[in-house]
Amino acid sequence: MAGKTLYDKLWDSHLVRQRDDGSALIYIDRHLLHEVTSPQAFEGLALAGRSPWRLDANLATVDHNVPTQNQAAGVGAIADPTSRLQVQTLDENCDSFGITQFKMADPRAGIVHVIGPEQGATLPGMTVVCGDSHTATHGAFGALAHGIGTSEVEHVLATQCLVAKKMKNMRITVTGPLGYGVTAKDVILAIIGEIGTAGGTGCAIEFAGEGIESLSMEGRMTVCNMAIEAGARVGLVAVDEKTIEYVKGRPYAPVGDLWSEAEAYWRTLVSDADAVFDHDIVIDGTVIEPQVSWGTNPEMVTGVNGAVPDPALIDDPIKRGTVERALKYMGLSGGQSIQSIRLDRVFIGSCTNSRIEDLREAAKVVDGKRVADSVLQAMVVPGSGLVKAQAEAEGLDQIFLEAGFEWRDPGCSMCLAMNADKLGAGEHCASTSNRNFEGRQGAGGRTHLVSPAMAAAAAVAGHFVDVRDWL
């Protein structure tokens, strides 16, 4: 019999019951909650007279709606009454059900996918779910992690389980070494450009190969974060030395004998050498360039030295129509070079790229330089209060401020513009977030997805440039 993939191992160890109809009941070790996708679940729970199955498996934070200025003032700092009510509703639900929550102004609060790993609340070998598609992030730790809908949030609260069906196994091997100045973000954007936004549908993707192993844990989180943009609910990276080093000493991580026991188990969380994958894809990591998205979904991406496609050269009428519509929305002309795209705003943040390492990379690029006059706004939004404090301890905030960036409080911010941070109609933004859908960062806004270093360089130049020339 063939060996098991990492996904097979995680699935098997969480199988509560396989049902006759092909569905299964899967046990959930960690449930992360935030204010947007949970209120209707708590309401459903209360209406049915049910209570949470296991309180200590849950951890909640507020992130999507919070303002990124003056957070210290607490919930009262939220000007929009509907946003405020949503945050207050989470506070009330957590208080009344007894769920641990990092409230606004708690330094441990931040974007749900940043705080899980930061606290060690995400551990290798766990199942981790959250009412948010970017839960795939946590798979970087060899955890089975994916987004769920609100009905499933309620289901997990009530039963500590999910009704699930096993996905297919896909492996994406990124060969190495990666080129100088090429980051995790460029790797995942290049992968999505290659396999498409539906390339991983129905699959758990294990990212492997030298191009992935060489990344830090933060870089691996960036890659797994965007598995969902490749259509896969689950992204995974096998456990290695870096995983274990990262987890050690975090508040929720085990200590003493438990640590040793856990560590021994975690080291088994790799795909067996003879495991068989349903899909096995190899990407040449050595040729990946810094990437920039030009269209309205994440597969519409190319290298920084490339150009926007020319619809006139596309034969397939459906594809041509899709590209034409995207270019019209983006205000770009076919064949235009990527470096000629001028930016109105620059956003460094989001659960893809708001960890300390991301901020260090961006700061390195802007150090001693100035944001171009033509750029209306450049902002840095750390992923959590602890990331913010760490960056300040390293003096990164000063580098950004002196260069003309705004230095904000943590949250999702302009990644999806549910709070006051938004693009205006027609504005182009170099953004380190994960989605360039129409209107994602504000109605009519035009998003270009890039790495933190590329965003930083674009802020200084006022248009896209190859950051490798600056390093």
Add this chain to the structure above:
Amino acid sequence: MQQLISVSGVVVPLDRSNVDTDQIIPKQYLKSIKRTGFGVNLFDDWRYLDPGEPGMDHSTRRVNPEFVLNQPQYQGASILLARENFGCGSSREHAPWAILEYGIRVVIAPSYADIFYNNSFKNGLLPLALSASEIDRLFELTASGDAIELTVDLPTQTVSGPEGFVASFEIDPFRKTCLLEGLDEIGLSLKEADAIRAYESRRQQETPWLFQQVK
């Protein structure tokens, strides 16, 4: 959840691929703490010419006459036809809530994003997949701009329509039963509470660090 056995109705053709959840229901409406009220904002950016905000009177907004949902022959449609990878993007269950509240009970497309697909079933919305050629045929049938009607029958897993159109679709048995009977999934799972407890105590032995309380 709403039961679904058979649906007959007008099909509204939305000839786009990769329709994402930000288009189905834009994020400003996700601030609601309710499960209802989203139908009027389904496809908000495409449906209206002016920007929408929660709490406004949407009946007074400028409607985009070019958008297919606004065309008179498609009013009252209960089936939505689209291209591949429908529902990609976020996990927001507000997307199926908005579609259902608008009056659509069935989506027909060649493929779906996983989370959207899953969320739909939890609410009694049937996302059914047909082959690319069957989808092409359906778009052809709607190309004249006249409304056509289809019948989707869940027990026999078939779609039928004008000019002899008949197609069958796959659905997994658990989801089919839940839809046909309008079952409460949590109630079903709780019937297996003993199995969950047994699993928990075994795991507590094997991986005790997953059960430690954080102070």
